[in-house]
Amino acid sequence: MRGAAAGEGWPLDDRGAAYGDGLFETVLVRDGRPRLWDEHLARLARGCHVLGLPLPAEHRLAAPLAEAPSGLAVLKLMLTRGSGGRGYRAPATPAPRLRWQLAPFTPDVARWQEGVRVRHCALRLGIQPRLAGLKHLNRLENVLARAEWDDDEVAEGLLCDSDGRLVEATAMNLFWRRAGALETPRMDRCGVAGTLREALIERLEVREVDILPEALEAAEAVWLGNSVQGVWPVTRLDDAAGRPLLRWRLSASHRAFQAEAHRLLGYPLPDLN
Template sequence: MAVRVYRGLSPVPAVDAGDRGLAYGDGLFETMRVARGRLPWWPAHHARLARGAAALGLVAPPRDWLEAGLAALLAGAPSDAVLKLVLTRGAGGRGYAPQGAGEPTLVLSLHPLPAAIAAPLVLRWCTLRLALQPALAGHKHLNRLEQVLARAEWDDPDVHEGLLLDARGRVACATAANVFARIDGRWLTPRVDECGVAGVARAWLLDRVPDAAEAALSPADVESAEALFLCNAVRGILPVGRLGERRWPPHEGLRALAAAMGRELAAG
């Protein structure tokens, strides 16, 4: 795994032990698909990173400098991989107050693509519920303990993912993906104004699919949907075949949608 660490705009050998990202999850991250040595959705990832940095009061590196660093790392990367970017507030003293933190920390790392999933996904409902926090909703911040605890609920290799509800009992997302349900002829996805992540693949679908929209969804809405899929910026669209006892046959329109997103993700 190739890793590069920066403090401010200068390379350093490792992350400082007092980094606020380690101590408090005080930072953001982006997980990006590498295709043919390039980042197909980089503009969307950078835009989300910039929004998150503004919301948290983090100092993001200049875009041209960051893109030069990404290009240097990708020059030695496999043709297809995953690139993770972590931005933290930097090292600071003990205590939650962000004042006095040093220069921001940036970590860039390359990882292998996850193994392909050949069959439609099998899902389960998670017991853990996501807390409501509008100040953090939508942003890809480093504090993912809710997702860690939710993913620890099962160890069955035949279950691919878990769906999470929020504290109000509404469908929120999967542990590592957004969810879309086909209801009354439309693709609907939960809102991300109180919890959840505004996924890059989710945004692509909302922008390009005429009948896609945000909605408040109950578990009953999802279980009675005509079709269901998960999506993220690394794997693209993943059709769901079963959720608990509910099963879905292949959806013809979903095949074309998945193929269209797959072509973009593989374009490089």
């Protein structure tokens, strides 16, 4: 197992670079302490099991934290199968590479407080249950979906799978309140099961459901969230052409959901009065 900062070069034959054969985690770090660390380790372990990679020892994964600056930072861990094999055929005994990068981070407080405008994406996610929920390195679908707009007023894009079911945003998970119940899309076909999502499902009894996008018409409140940015309330949803479809007013229910999420991340509760 080899570990190094991301500044060191990758060999051209690394299977992560060549095929997306690997996993990554992005961890919020506050004064050298990682948030939702257990959830990140659990997701990485699930990914290693599916891909058939040896899981690095926790002390190797945590070693970069010794170099974390004071305040907020994001630690990106990247684990690949390493080099070797012939074409798509993996080596019988992989020699994984572990790379990492630490970068200072400042969250977008205005999006916590004012909410965000989002849109539907035209791209549809392919259904692959074996990889569902994992944060693997092959993220071309997300790259293509994010390329669908360049309007800075649009914070995120919502993605459906090839059967038309809501799944996630390009880099965040999706939540809503409907008929008084908290819900989020099921992640058994595709998509990334975020660590903040996992923690909120456990703490707030968020239901995992299969729905079509039209079901958001009945939503009383909608949010996007991940373990780095926190939770953004959604105030406007556009179609894939940029035409407005739905709007929501910020309310006390937005505050309550954000409060639980932000406690987990050490973020302050936005003032939504």
